Amino acid sequence: MKKLENKTVFITGGLSSIGRACAIAAAKEGANIVIAEIKSFNKDKLMEGIKKENPKAIFIECDVTKYNQVQAAIEKTVNLFGTLDIVFNNVGIIDNTDKASEMTEKKWSEVINIDLNRVLNCMKHELVQMTKQKSGVIVNISSIMDKDNFVSSPYYVAAKRSVSRFIQTEALEYATQGIRINGICPGFIRAPLLTDIFIDGLAKAKELIDLYPIKRLATAAEIAEGFIFLAGNESYFISGTTLEIDDSYLEE
Numbered sequence: 001m002k003k004l005e006n007k008t009v010f011i012t013g014g015l016s017s018i019g020r021a022c023a024i025a026a027a028k029e030g031a032n033i034v035i036a037e038i039k040s041f042n043k044d045k046l047m048e049g050i051k052k053e054n055p056k057a058i059f060i061e062c063d064v065t066k067y068n069q070v071q072a073a074i075e076k077t078v079n080l081f082g083t084l085d086i087v088f089n090n091v092g093i094i095d096n097t098d099k100a101s102e103m104t105e106k107k108w109s110e111v112i113n114i115d116l117n118r119v120l121n122c123m124k125h126e127l128v129q130m131t132k133q134k135s136g137v138i139v140n141i142s143s144i145m146d147k148d149n150f151v152s153s154p155y156y157v158a159a160k161r162s163v164s165r166f167i168q169t170e171a172l173e174y175a176t177q178g179i180r181i182n183g184i185c186p187g188f189i190r191a192p193l194l195t196d197i198f199i200d201g202l203a204k205a206k207e208l209i210d211l212y213p214i215k216r217l218a219t220a221a222e223i224a225e226g227f228i229f230l231a232g233n234e235s236y237f238i239s240g241t242t243l244e245i246d247d248s249y250l251e252e
């Protein structure tokens with residue numbers, strides 16, 4: 001028996017690295033997949049890779065910062081598949097500004113809007129549906145930068161820490177309604193999000209890799225293993241937690 005057989009999994013930002021790896025892993029486990037994404041470039045080819053694992057996969061064009069678009073995407077999902085069983089709120093952007101005093105108003109708003117507000121927006125609509133069903137699993141992405149004393153990207157850290165805290169309060173709030181809410185805190189992975197570090201700063205990339213005891217970064221597929229665990233029944237008694245997938249980086 002596959003771990004997510006016939007479950008409907010809704011993934012935001014599911015056409016790139018971590019989101020896409022989770023979509024492929026969930027499809028392999030028998031889930032129906034809904035990709036809610038702003039990006040439509042190359043989407044047919046990217047969707048093919050997911051459909052190869054399970055043909056019951058659809059793409060919905062959706063900007064997760066927009067209230068009405070997320071509401072419509074959830075409604076479309078339920079109309080098509082009947083239920084909203086598992087969601088992965090994954091969209092995020094980073095900003096490399098080092099000091100809060102150097103922030104621009106535009107950048108501050110953009111990072112908080114995508115990294116924090118979009119989680120609140122998605123969870124609002126997801127919880128409306130899951131409350132009706134009296135069941136559901138929510139996995140939000142945070143980051144080890146929530147837990148580390150990282151002196152960089154202050155808006156990103158502020159947003160991710162808020163997401164982790166929100167997971168705890170809402171897990172408690174919805175625990176008696178059959179809804180589990182958890183998070184994943186990945187370490188750095190080689191992904192477009194970190195492209196400037198790898199392409200423009202090879203020295204900085206080595207510095208980053210050296211922080212990991214096994215001297216390499218995680219792959220998106222390794223983050224997806226954690227997602228499948230939190231999405232499936234093996235983690236039935238786990239709610240309100242954030243899973244660090246970081247090769248003990250935080251213990252260094």
Ligand SMILES: NC(=O)c1ccc[n+]([C@@H]2O[C@H](COP(=O)([O-])OP(=O)(O)OC[C@H]3O[C@@H](n4cnc5c(N)ncnc54)[C@H](O)[C@@H]3O)[C@@H](O)[C@H]2O)c1
Nearest residue numbers: 013016017018037038039063064091092143188189191193
């Ligand atoms: N890459 C890392 O090293 C790393 C480490 C820790 C945490 N994270 C977190 O993991 C998540 C995914 O990171 P990634 O590296 O896979 O990112 P990515 O940039 O590769 O993918 C993000 C996807 O989200 C989509 N997207 C962006 N804005 C959107 C919007 N408004 N509405 C809908 N879709 C939108 C993009 O089109 C893209 O496909 C982020 O929240 C990030 O903060 C990443």
